[in-house]
Amino acid sequence: MLNYHSIGVAPGNTYVLHPDTFVxxxxxxxxxxxTPMTLAEFASVITNKMPSPAHPVLLTFDDGYANNAEVALPILQQHGFPATLYVSTGLVNTPGYLTWPQIKQLSAAGxxxxxHTVTHPHLPMLSKKAQREEILAAxxxxxxxxxxxxxxxAYPYGEFNRTTLSILRKAKFRYAFTTLEGWASSDQPPLKLHRIVVDSQKPFEDWVQQVTEATTS
Incomplete structure (x- = not known):
C-alpha cells in the first residue's frame, strides 16, 4: 500500500512528489x-475471497489535491492503474484542491x-462528538x-485513539488506513492497516527498497 499526497513541484516538501519521479x-x-488494485479487489484479496495477483499494491492519495486529477490521473491511465482518493471534503473547491467535478472525473475513471474527514484535524484532540462529525459528514x-x-x-496525520476506532466500528467502516510503515496485510486489524508513505526527499532507490521489502516480507 503506497500513500501519496501531492504530485507537483515544491522542493523540500516531503509530501509533494515531482511528476517525473511519480512517472x-x-x-x-x-x-x-x-498489480494496482481497486478497494474491492483489495478487500477480496485480504479476506482470501480471491487469489492475490502478482505483487498486489493499493495506490492511495490523501487530502484531495487538484494535481491528483490534473497530473496523477493521466500518468496512471497510461498504465491502466486504478487508485484510491481519501479526500478532506472541506478542502474541496478551495485553491489547489480538487473540485467536485474533478472528483467525479476520478470516480468515473475507476x-x-x-x-479523510472534513477539515483534516488531529482527531485525538477532538471530542467524541466532533470526531464523529468530521468522519461521518465527509x-x-x-x-x-x-x-x-x-x-x-484514512486517518489525518495517521492519528487516532480508542474513540476514533469506536466511531468507525459503529458506523461500519470496513477498513481504515494508518501511516504505520509497511504493507497492509490480513494479520493487521482492519481499522489499523499499514501504508508506505512516499517521501519525496528520499532517493528513488530507497523507494524501490521499501516496495521490494514490503512485498517480500
Missing part, C-alpha cells in the same frame, strides 16, 4: 509486474473515493455526490 515509480511498478457528502459507498477511511 518513474509507476513505470517501475509496471515493468516489474505489480478511482475509489472515501473519507462520508455522507462523498456518498451523496457520487452515489457510491465510501466505507473506508
Amino acid at each position: 518513474r515509480q509507476m513505470d517501475y511498478l509496471a515493468a516489474h509486474h505489480y 478511482w475509489d473515493i472515501a473519507s 462520508r455522507t457528502q462523498i456518498e451523496q455526490e457520487l452515489g457510491k459507498s465510501a466505507n473506508t477511511f
Whole structure:
C-alpha cells in the first residue's frame, strides 16, 4: 500500500512528489509486474475471497489535491492503474484542491473515493462528538455526490485513539488506513492497516527498497 499526497513541484516538501519521479515509480511498478488494485479487489484479496495477483499494491492519495486529477490521473491511465482518493471534503473547491467535478472525473475513471474527514484535524484532540462529525459528514457528502459507498477511511496525520476506532466500528467502516510503515496485510486489524508513505526527499532507490521489502516480507 503506497500513500501519496501531492504530485507537483515544491522542493523540500516531503509530501509533494515531482511528476517525473511519480512517472518513474509507476513505470517501475509496471515493468516489474505489480498489480494496482481497486478497494474491492483489495478487500477480496485480504479476506482470501480471491487469489492475490502478482505483487498486489493499493495506490492511495490523501487530502484531495487538484494535481491528483490534473497530473496523477493521466500518468496512471497510461498504465491502466486504478487508485484510491481519501479526500478532506472541506478542502474541496478551495485553491489547489480538487473540485467536485474533478472528483467525479476520478470516480468515473475507476478511482475509489472515501473519507479523510472534513477539515483534516488531529482527531485525538477532538471530542467524541466532533470526531464523529468530521468522519461521518465527509462520508455522507462523498456518498451523496457520487452515489457510491465510501466505507473506508484514512486517518489525518495517521492519528487516532480508542474513540476514533469506536466511531468507525459503529458506523461500519470496513477498513481504515494508518501511516504505520509497511504493507497492509490480513494479520493487521482492519481499522489499523499499514501504508508506505512516499517521501519525496528520499532517493528513488530507497523507494524501490521499501516496495521490494514490503512485498517480500
